[in-house]
């Protein structure tokens with residue numbers, strides 16, 4: 001079924017708590033609905049929204065906001081070691097993680113408690129504690145907003161990288177994702193390399209997907225704001241990646257600066273850079289840097305999108321001035 005609304009309030013559809021509205025809001029239940037919506041003519045100014053947990057609305061949205069309610073979860077293939085799980089794009093991400101852990105399947109446990117929905121996970125390549133959604137995604141099904149055709153992207157075609165995919169590059173704005181298929185393990189293949197995750201999980205008993213999930217949830221609760229208390233969109237900035245030469249020059253000036261070698265260059269810690277610019281727990285009006293995590297900007301109540309955006313610009317500018325490093329916003333700014 002297709003549901004259409006006008007002047008639709010988006011306050012319950014974005015975790016930053018922006019009290020804005022969409023000129024038109026359309027929800028759909030199945031792939032056929034999406035094809036019908038596109039065939040009838042889709043507004044050129046449109047956005048597909050999931051849980052709105054990585055968006056910052058600057059104003060009321062004058063176009064169409066589309067939202068998936070495709071909720072089915074099906075095992076489509078299975079052998080002794082693994083299975084393929086096809087999941088509707090409207091399923092809440094953490095419900096999927098909880099469901100897979102309950103079933104005794106492995107792979108998603110490190111990604112526990114990330115807000116949002118399954119469709120967006122394939123766009124964003126959500127990641128935490130050493131695992132990214134793209135490691136587990138086998139294929140992504142979508143409907144083209146150009147001609148309503150069905151499209152299927154293999155893992156390789158999705159071109160996953162740090163918080164990015166083809167859906168944020170060449171295919172940006174061209175598809176409405178309907179299903180994401182994940183390959184999950186039936187045998188122990190836990191990823192426990194990140195920070196103190198292994199110790200916390202072992203403190204809970206035997207190493208199991210359930211205990212890893214519980215450990216991740218415990219660690220996250222101590223570091224990230226509860227979006228019911230303060231509006232936020234998680235990490236506002238990405239960790240910048242710089243050339244080896246630039247990293248060496250910075251290392252000379254700031255020997256204590258954390259640096260991580262990656263395939264594309266040297267990754268720096270945005271949190272460290274922001275902290276060193278004196279932003280720790282700073283607040284301007286209704287916006288501030290979260291006390292336990294400098295990467296997270298919070299809306300203390302009543303902030304407008306522009307206030308949050310201007311605050312983020314000040315943070316970027318001070319990091320540029322002090323370190324000569326450009327911070328890139330992870331949060332998608334919607335106008």
Ligand SMILES: Cc1cc2nc3c(=O)[nH]c(=O)nc-3n(C[C@H](O)[C@H](O)[C@H](O)COP(=O)(O)OP(=O)(O)OC[C@H]3O[C@@H](n4cnc5c(N)ncnc54)[C@H](O)[C@@H]3O)c2cc1C
Nearest residue numbers: 048050051052053054115116117119120126127177233234
């Ligand atoms: C407290 C907090 C903690 C967070 N922690 C993490 C973390 O640990 N790791 C991490 O990676 N992220 C994290 N995030 C960010 C966020 O949860 C993820 O980016 C998540 O994937 C966004 O999902 P969403 O459904 O809310 O997407 P939205 O914010 O609604 O949309 C994100 C993007 O996906 C697109 N999109 C959504 N659904 C579809 C669809 N069906 N078809 C096509 N495009 C679509 C949107 O157009 C937009 O471009 C955190 C956010 C918060 C608030």
